[in-house]
Amino acid sequence: MSLWKIAWRSMQQRALATSLTGVSMALGVALVVCVLVIHSVVERFFVNRDRGYDMIVGATKGGRLQLVLNTVYHLSQPVENLPYSFYKEFLNDGEHPGKYAKYVDVAVPFCLGDSYQDFRVVGTTPEMFEVWEPFQKYEFAEGRNFDHDNYFEGVIGAVVARATGLKVGDTFQPTHGVEGTEGAHKHDAFTVVGILKPTGTPNDRALFINMEGFYLLAGHAKDEPEGASDHEHDASHGHDEHDEHHAEHGDHDEHDDKEHATSEHGDEHEHDDVGQPFQADKRQAKSLTYDKHDHDEEGMPGHDEGHEHADHEHEDHADHEEHEHGEHGHEHEHAHTPLPESQREITAILVRCHFAASKSLLTKINEGVEAQAVLPDLEVRTLLDMIVGNLRLLLLTMSVLIVIVAGIGIMVSIYNSMSDRRRDIAVMRALGARRATVFSVILLESILVSLGGGAAGWVLGHLLLVVASPFILLYTGFAVSGLQFSWLELSLIGGLILLASVVGYLPALAAYRTDVAKALSAAP
């Protein structure tokens, strides 16, 4: 008969006390497991090296961490924007590449500042969901990606869909600012055309709308710089932004102010490369045939502030192109004129650099005063080390203390039983068991209770996560699964054995010191 079995039989003999101490250990371990798993999920959430981009470029105002928080995690408030012309420096426009284009694989713009209910609204381009593979793949649970040409389309994250109940075909009105805060006001409606599958990233908690539509919302147009209405070009960029007669780039100097002036006021006019970095020309040709709309207020070429999207009045329907909304078959009976580049701003640019080019690009951008470039992994690691890491340490310390208290409970339970078991120990000794043997039996008993309680706690912890995961996802956006494991959980085995050995030492010592002759002579 093994010593394990002898220890097991002793435990069975004191089933109630063993169960209670085991349960207390299980609860402690369950807490530790929950903390470990949730933290590993949080850490993965923050330190997601597979997001596809390795750099974020934003305005210099506001801290580096703030830029990462509001761009990657949709937290905090965007502080300042960059001129659209700066974004164009990252694009490769054929003959006229931007000055940073040679470093860049992919650059996707982000326009922030709006929200819907508790979730942030991000104005971006459809490339957001197409260009990050194989690092980050976005798939649609329903519907499709929004279209370049359909300005008032949007795609929503899985958590947003679950929390808001928005479905494909529904519309939502972003609020300028954060809902419930001073100055917040509702915008025109966007149609949900796609719902993303859960990604386990902060993007599950965001709504993504066509940047062109974002620009056309009230208050999103930058004030027209003096004289810019006649010169809608970026001098720093070195070439015209658009030219009525040259849909293709190339005409650098010849620029008809008069023609521009009319374009700003809604006449037929072709805009080069307006917010569509990758397939600009083709789409421009399509979108720029739109006629003048009733969007005069505050210099907004798109449409009137506060008017209903579906009620747009258009002076000339002859040139108006109907937009089919994919599988929904919804048709707009109007179109919008894109906001001129001079009135555009972007909040951030997500950049994936060419191999080994990130350092050079980082240096180049940060040498200037206009923008700052940050490496999100670095900033997030700093955040984790400073705050999240300490929080985990605190929670883990508390949980471990609970386990230690449970361990002390085991010690007290076994130690208290020693007076009842002194005779049994003496009998074993009389049968030939050595002191070390009875010491080991008591120690094994402590280890069995600890490991048994620990195993139950491990299962309980993961079961709790299974039960709680939908709520955690809903309220925090963290996709926690009961089947997720942290490698640190393995250390529980060693930790529990060590703890059991420590707390079992005292009762084991009592067994070791049992006076056999005295115990056998005592009345049963």
Add this chain to the structure above:
Amino acid sequence: MLRLTDVKKSFIEPDGTPLSILDVPRFEVPAGQQMVLVGRSGCGKTTLLHVIAGISRPDEGSVEVNGCDLVRLPEAGRDRFRADNIGYVFQTFNLLPGFSALENVLLGMTFSRGRADAARAVALLTRVGLGHRLTHKPAMLSVGEQQRVAVARALANRPKLLLADEPTANVDSRNQQHIIELIRQTCAEENVALVLVTHTPEVADQFERVERLEEFNRAVAAA
């Protein structure tokens, strides 16, 4: 087989004065012999058995069992020697309550050099008439049955010497005779020397050799 020479054992009383319990110049039991030790309460019978078993160490003298002086062995060595060579039947049976009858017998084998021999344990329990109650816990057995399990456990390691400390003190007269016969028969079958302590004259009368502890323990005479 068993030889005690000038064995002395005393305890320290609460007031610090030593109390002599044993002072045995010579005591021998040949191999296979069955003898009874009688004596009034407090004359040191149980202490003598503890000394013979190596549970207690005498202050002086030698205790030879099967040619080995237990006094010279360290405690762990005495424990191992006891497990391998000496069986012990207690007055109160002392079965471990959490273990079945079979497990109690196997427990006796666990601490010896040999492996726990389940077949022998079953055979012994069958021999004492409990082949049908192997899995019963002590609480489910009668007093007589419990003592029979204790006898089987004491004989499990094929000891050379069986020490029985008033094994019939807690059983009725019918079981008393049954247990004595069982012990004597199994000891005879396995050529085990037997030292049986009893207060019961009916039991003592069945043995050829009966020793009164007071007669060879000088500590009792001095007291």
